[in-house]
Amino acid sequence: MLNLNHLPSVIIAVAEAPTSLFAAPGIVITIILLFIPMLVLTALMLLKTKKLFTKLRNLPHKEVSDNFIKVDNALLSHVSQQPNVHFIASKRKAEVRPYTDPELTTLILWFICSATIWLVFGTTIGEYLGIKFVSPDIDHYSWLSFGRIRPVHTNAVFWGWSSLAMLGVGYYVVPRVSNIEITSLKAGWWSLWLINSAVLIGSILLMAGVNNGSGEFREYIWPVQLLFAIGLLITLFNFLGTVAQRKTREIYVSNWYIISAVMFAIVLTIVGYIPTWQNGLGETIIQGYYMHQGVGMWFMLFCLGLIYYFLPQQLNRPIYSYSLGVLAFWAQIFFYTLIGTHHFVFSAIPWSLQTVAIIGSVGMVIPVISGTTNFLMTFKGAWNKVSNSYTLPFFIVGILFYFTGSMQGTAEAFRYTNLMWHFTDFTVAHSHLTMYGIIAFILWGCIYALVPRLTRVEPPQSTVGLHFWAAFIGLLIYSIPLMIGGTLRGYMWMGAKPFIDSVVMMAPYWLWRAIGGTMMWISHLVFAFNLYKMIVNRKLEDTAVQSPDFHTH
C-alpha cells in the first residue's frame, strides 16, 4: 500500500515538481498512455505534410495538353481534366453496396440523423457549460443554470447521440452478418420513436427541474427511462428474431457483442430503477454499478461488435483472430461487471466491495489488450490502406483510445491515484477520452463507411478531413489540460490548501477546456454537414445492383 508520508508534505508552487509524484505507478502509467495518442497524432501529421511536399516537388514542368489524354475507361478510374495542385488527397470511394432494402435504409438514416441532431444539441449544451466555467454570470435563467443543463448534456450524448447512432448502424450489421433481412422494420421504427421521445422529454424535464436525484446518467425520472427501455426491448426481440432465422451456421462475433449489449442495457435499467434496493447507501452502490455498466456494457460492448464488422470490411481482410474476440467478450463481462464501485473508493461503501472493484479494474487489462491486439493485427499488412481511406483514421483513433482510455481507467482505480484524482476534472477528461475518443470516433467511422454505401453519395473529402482533425485535436486540447489541472488540484487538496485557491488555479485549464470543446463542437457541425451531403441526393432505388441472395458481406 502506498503511503502518503513518502510525499513532500505540500506543494507550495506549481512549478515545484514533486519528485515522488512520478514514482506512483498509476501516474507513470497514465503519462505513458498519454504519450501514445500524442505520438500517433504527430506521426499522422508528419506523414500528411511529407506527402504534400513530395507532391508539390514532383509537379511536371510542362502542363499536359488535353489532347494527349486518351481516356481509357477500362484502366483509368479517375481522370481529372483540370490540372491543378491537389491539397486534399483523393480517397478511395466506397465499394458498390450489396443490395439493401430501401425501407431499411430509410430507417437506418433516420436513426443516424436523429442521433446527429442529439449530438449537435448535446454538445452545444456542453460547449455552453464549458463557457460557464470561464464566465459564470453569462446568464441567470433557471432553465439554463449549470446544475440543470449538465445532465441535459450528458444524457443527450449518452442516450440520444451514442445510443441512437449505435442502434442505427446495428440495424445494418445484425441482419447483414446473419445473411437475412431484419425481422421487423416496424419494430425498428417504434424503437426509434420511443428512444427519441425519451431523450426529448427527459431533456425538457431536466431543464424544468425534474430530476430523479441519483447520480450520472440516472437523472431522467423512471417514466422517461421506461420509454428508452421499451425501445430497447423491442429492438432486442427484433435482433434475436433475426439471429434465430439466420442463414449462416455460426453467429458472427459482432452479434455476440451487439445483442448482449442490448440485453445488458435493459438489465441495468431495471436494476437502476427498481426502488427495492435503493434505500440509504443502497442507492449509491447501485449508482456505481449502473453508471459504469452503462458505459462498459452498453456503449463499449456494442461498439466493439461494430468494429468486428466494419474493420475487416474496410480493410478487406478477415479479423486477425476470431477466438481472441470471443475471449475478450467473456473477459469483458466477467471483469467489467465488477468495477462500478471504483467511483466510490474511500467512501462509506464496504471496503471489500471497493477492493473487488479495484481488482476488476485491473482484470480489464485482459479484454482490452486482447481486443486491441486483435484489431491492430487485423491492420497488419494493410496499413497502406489507411492513407487512402477516410474511414480508417476514425477507427484507428477509436482503437487507440480504447487502449489508452481503458488502461487509464485501470490506473485511476488504484487507491493512491484515486486519492489524487477523484472529484477533480481528471474524471471529466477520462470520460471524454472514452465516450468521445472511443465511442464517438468508432461511430463516425461506421457512419462514414455505411452511409455512402446506402445512399451512393460520398461526403466531401475536405470536410471529412476537417471533421476528423478538429475532433481529434480538439479532444486532446480538451482533455490534456484538464488532466494536468486535475492532478495539480488533487495535490493541492492533499496539501490542505484553501479550497478556493484550487478554484483559482484551475481557471487557465478550464479556459483550455473551453477552447478544445469549441473545436470539438465545430467538428460536429461539419459532421452534420457531411451527413446532409451524403443524404440529400441519395439514390436508394438502384437497378444496377440487385442481388437479394446475400452472398457477400
Add this chain to the structure above:
Amino acid sequence: MEYFNNYKRLYLTALGLFVSLTFMVAILPALTNQKNNGLLPGYELPSEDEIAGKALYISNGCMACHTQQVRNVAMDEKWGSRPGLPADYAGMHRQDFWRNTATLMGTERTGPDLTDIGNRQPSSDWQLLHLYQPRAVVKESIMPAYSWLFTEKTKPERGDTEVQVPDEFKNRVTGKIIATKEALQLVAYLKSLRQIKIYDNTVNVDFLYKKNGKLTKGSGGMDKGKALYATNCQSCHQSNGEGLKGAFPPLKGSPIVMNDNPELYITIIMKGYDAREEYGAMPAVGNNANLTAEQVTDIIAHERSSWGNKARKIPVTEVQKIMDFIKAGK
C-alpha cells in the same frame, strides 16, 4: 464454438453470467447495506422546509459540483469531523412516486463538500447572499448565481427576509431584494446538513493517509495563518479584511482584533458571536473546525498584522491558556 451456434444457449449464458455478477456486486451489497444500517443516535427527522429544500437542491442539480461524503482520507478532514458511515445515509428513502432516493454523495468536487455545511457556515445571511450572487462573498467563485430564487420589492412586508446585497452586485435592481420561500427552504436544507457526532469509540472511524509533521513546507507562520484564514474566515471577512457592509464586520482596524488582551477575540473565534444587530451571527468557527492552539495562533498572527493592523504577537502558550479556560468554562 459449436456449443454457441445455438443462439439461445449463447445469449442465455451471457445473460446469466451478467445477471449473477450483478446480484453479487450490486443488488446483494445494496440489500445488505440497507438492512444492516440503522439511524445514528442524534438523528433528527427533517422538517418540511428542509425536505422541500432538498428537493430544490436536487432539481437545480447542485450535486453536479458539490459532494456530500467525507471520505476516510486526511484531505477530507476539513469537510467533517469524521469519515462518513453507511449509517449517515440510513435515513434516506425514496423521495416520492416519481423520484429515487438521493444520497447526493456526488462524484465531482468542483465546489466544496457540503456534508457538514450546516456547522461550517450556519449563517443564513451568508447563505442567502451567497445564493443570490456567490461572487459577492467569494470573489473567485464560479458557482452560478441563483438570483431567480429572489424577488424585488420596493417596500418589504412583515415577515419578508431582505438580503443585503452590495451595490455592485445588485445588477439594475433598485428596490429591496427579498428571498422567496424557495430560497429560504434551500437555506434551511443547507443548514440542516450537519454531521452527527459520535461520542463513543465503538466504531473505528479514523482518517487514512494522515500526515506527520507540519502542514506547510518551509513556510513561516504567516503563510500558514493566511491559508487557515482563507479556509476558515475569508468567505465572510474577505481577503482584504474589510468584511461586507451590512453583513459581516471588518477585521481591519477592529478594536477586538487588536486588543492587547486577546481573551474576547479568541473566545469569539472558538465559540462564535452574535451581539451586534447590524451584522449576521458568527458561527463557532474554532470549535466546528477543531482548531488547535497552534492554528489559532497562526490565524490571529495573520489578522493582527495584515491590512494595516498592528498589534503584538501573541505566543502560543498564551493562546493555549485562554483556550483551556474557554473549554473549562463551558
